Amino acid sequence: MSGLRSGQVAEAAGVNLQTLRYYERRGLLADPDRTLGGHRLYPPETVTVLKVIKTAQRLGFTLEEVAELLDTARHRHGPRDAGLQERARLKLAEVEQRIDDLQAIRSTLRQALDAGCDDLMTCARRACCPLPFADLGQ
Amino acid sequence: MSGLRSGQVAEAAGVNLQTLRYYERRGLLADPDRTLGGHRLYPPETVTVLKVIKTAQRLGFTLEEVAELLDTARHRHGPRDAGLQERARLKLAEVEQRIDDLQAIRSTLRQALDAGCDDLMTCARRACCPLPFADLGQ
C-alpha cells in the first residue's frame, strides 16, 4: 500500500522534483501508483533507475537513447525477442565505440601529462597536440 | 598567405558553416587570419580540431569542457605549468571514471544479450534489471 513520496525520491536521487514528472512524461519512469488523493507513490527502486539515467546521460546518451537502454535491459519478455536482441546488440556496439574513443583520449591526456610539453611541442605552433585524436570514430 | 575558406573547412569537417563562427565566439577555435576583404582563412589543422570537438561531445563533454581539454592538450608552454598539469590530471580522472561507467553498462548489456530474459527475469516485476547499475559513479 505504501511507497516513497515524490519528494523523497527526488531527494534520494539528487534530482529536482519537476524532473521526475518530466521523466514520467517522457516515458522513462513508469506511471507510479497514487494515493486516493492523487499523490504519487514510488517503489524504492525508482531511485536506482534515476541514478542509472543520470549516469547514462553523463556518458552522452540522450534521454531517448536512455529510454531504449532501459527497456532493452528491462522487459525482455518472451523467449528471444528478436527486436530487443537486435537493439541490445546495436547499443553494445555503440558503447564499445565510446569506450574506444575515451581510451584514445585517455592516452593522449596521459602523454600530455607525463611527457610534458617538450615532447608535445614537436608539433607546429598551430597543428599542436590534437593530432592523435584525428582517427577517432564516426 | 593562403589557407582554407570557411566553407571548405565546414565541408571537410562535416559541420555547419555557422557552427564555425559559433565555436569561434565560444573560444574553441582561434580567430583565423583574414583576407583583405575580411573573409576567414583557416589553417588546415582546423579540420582535425573540429573532429576532436565533435568526438569529445559525443562522449558527453560540454563545449566548455572540450575547451578545457583542448587547451590542456594545447599550449603547454613553459616547463611544467602547474595549473595545466593539474587540469590534465583532473580531466584524466574524469575520463577514467567514464570508461569505468561505460564498462559497467557494457557488461550489463552483454549479460542481457547472452543470458537472455530468463536469467534477468529473476528480478521482481519492478526492481528489474537496472540493479547492476546501482553502484555507478558520482
Add this chain to the structure above:
DNA sequence: TTGCATCCGGTACCCAGGTACAGGTTTATC
C-alpha cells in the same frame, strides 16, 4: 566589369533537457 558563388556580421529562431511559478488540493500533526 559583370555575374554568381561564397562569405560577412547581426539577429532570430529551434530543439533537448530541464526548472520555476501559479493557484488549488491532500496529508499529517497538533
Add this chain to the structure above:
DNA sequence: GATAAACCTGTACCTGGGTACCGGATGCAA
C-alpha cells in the same frame, strides 16, 4: 478541525548547442 508542508496539474521560462535568415560585401572566372 485547523493549519502548514508537501503535492497536484498546467503553463511559462531558461540554458546549451546550434541553425537559419537577412541585406550587404568579397572573390574570382570569363
